[in-house]
Amino acid sequence: AKPTEDAAISASDLKPVEPAKPTGDDAPPAPPRSKPEVRPLPTLGPATQADDAPPAPPKPDGDKPEAPAPAQPQPAPKPNPTPKPQKPKAASDLSQVDEDYWFQGEFISDGFFAEQSAGLTGLQVIAMGDGKFEGVVYAGGLPGAGWNHADKQHFAGARQDGGVNLTGDQGSLLVYTDSATLLDAAGQPVEQLRRVRRISPTMGKRPTPNAIVVFDGSSTEFLEGAKLSDEGLLLAGTTMKFPVGDFRLHLEFRTPYMPHARGQARGNSGVYIQRRYEVQVLDSFGLEGVENECGGLYKQQRPNVNMCLPPLVWQTYDIGFAAARYDADGNKIANARITVLHNGQPIHQNYEIVAKTGAGKPETPELLPIYLQDHGNPVTFRNIWLEPKDPSQYVGSAATHCQVP
Structure with missing residues (x-):
């Protein structure tokens, strides 16, 4: 509690100290007393006001005291503004990454403990921000490189003692920047x-002789609204200046490193074919690989395997596309078909696209x-680069086959 403060003292409250009176023989004789003057008491009557007193305030009418003035309403206090959530930071090149990035990546067993091993093992380690990580162990090898598409184990943990310690239901992992050790439930490697x-x-991959070189870093002639990064790379948000029917396409893409982001906020883009059908681009490294993740035909078909590599690693799409077919009256008589290779692995093979995907434009003959x-x-x-294809290669009026040589 705050101590009580002393009352303030003004200069007028200070009185000079009178000198002490002498006592004893040295004291002078006291002067003779005079008889006090007797004055008559004043006659009792109405109280009078001294000439120098301040005037009394006017007496209010009536017997009741004057009511105090009503209090003025005070404005309601303004609530503190809710701070906007900060957008997750994105590292677009290796000069911007944190220390966690160097633990993230892919690992493969080297047979050192062959007698205890049940076969080749793949591992993906995913940075989740602030020193936290997740890991996925694949039986048989990495996705697209031996994994049996069935058996996998999930781990989670954080950085500790110069490495990353991850635990799962059946064991644990010790991960370092260049190696990792898988241990069983008893802690044995x-x-x-x-x-x-x-x-x-x-x-x-180099363009074919009949291909249109859409972007090789030297020109944006065939792109509308193109913007380049400081490295001279093409940024997302551009449209090719020519319409497409049947074609073969090669492109290379790189997702940023965004360890604090999740789901659709983590390195999101997409290849919108005819502005109708989206092949999703996303940092889905280590995820399940569903319809709205990397390689998915957005919300319509998941990839056969999640071939997404870690962020800031260059990846490839090789796409073969056959447009939907329409009759003379504009009625659709055959769906579009697509084949997609993601990092060289087929994730969609001659898939029949039943309708536009997500926010794509409606299907028409245009x-x-x-x-x-x-x-x-x-x-x-x-x-x-994009190579237009002759529709006559397809059987009849429908697109029945779509290959990427």
């Missing part, structure tokens, strides 16, 4: 894994261009 960096077999969707994340593209 069963697999030693080493880091691998996979590169798509179609990375850097041919439309390809749009590289801007979803607010710094996804970049390079080495884009």
Whole structure:
């Protein structure tokens, strides 16, 4: 509690101290007393006011005292504004990453503990921000490189003692920047894994003689609204200037590193064919691989396997597309078909697209261009080329086959 403060003292309250009176023989004789003057008491009557007193306030009418003035209403206090949630930070190149990035990635068993191992093992380690991580162990190898599409284990944990410690239902993992160790429930090592960096077999694929070079870093002639990064890479949010029917397309893309982001906010873009059918681009590294994740035909068909590589690693799409067919009256008589290779692995094979995907434009006989969707994340593209195909290669009026040689 706050101590009570002393009352303030003004200068007028200070009186000079009188000198002490002498006593004893040295004291002078006292003066003779005079007889006090007797004055008559004043006659009692109405109280009179001294000449120098301040005037009394006017007496209010009536017997009741004057009511105090009503209090003025005070304005309601303004609530504190709710702070807007901060947008997750995105690292668009390796100079911007944190220390967690170097633990993230892919690992494969090296047979060091072959006698305890049940076979080849793959591991993906995913950074989740603030030193937290998730891990997925795949029986048989990595997705697209030996995994049996069935058996996998999930782990979670955080950085500790210079590495990453992850735990799961059947064991644990110790992860370092260049290696990892899988331990059983008793803490005994069963697999030693080493880091691998996979590169798509179609990375850097050169255009065919009849291809349109959409973007190779030298020109944006065939792109509308194109913007380039500081590295000279094509940013998401541009549209090709020509409509497409049947074609074969190659492009390379790179998602940013956004460890604090989740779901559709993590490295999102898309390849909108005819502005109707979206092949999703997303940082889905280590995820399930569903319809709205990388390689999915948005909300319509999931990829056969999640071939997404870690963020800031270049990836490839090789797409073969056959447009929907219409009769003379504009009625659709055959659905569009698509084949997609993601990092060289077929994730859709001659798939029949039953309708537009997500926010795509309605299906009509009109041919439309390809749009590289801007979803607010710094996804970049390079080495884009497209080869138009002759519709006569398909059987009848319907698109019955679509291949990517």
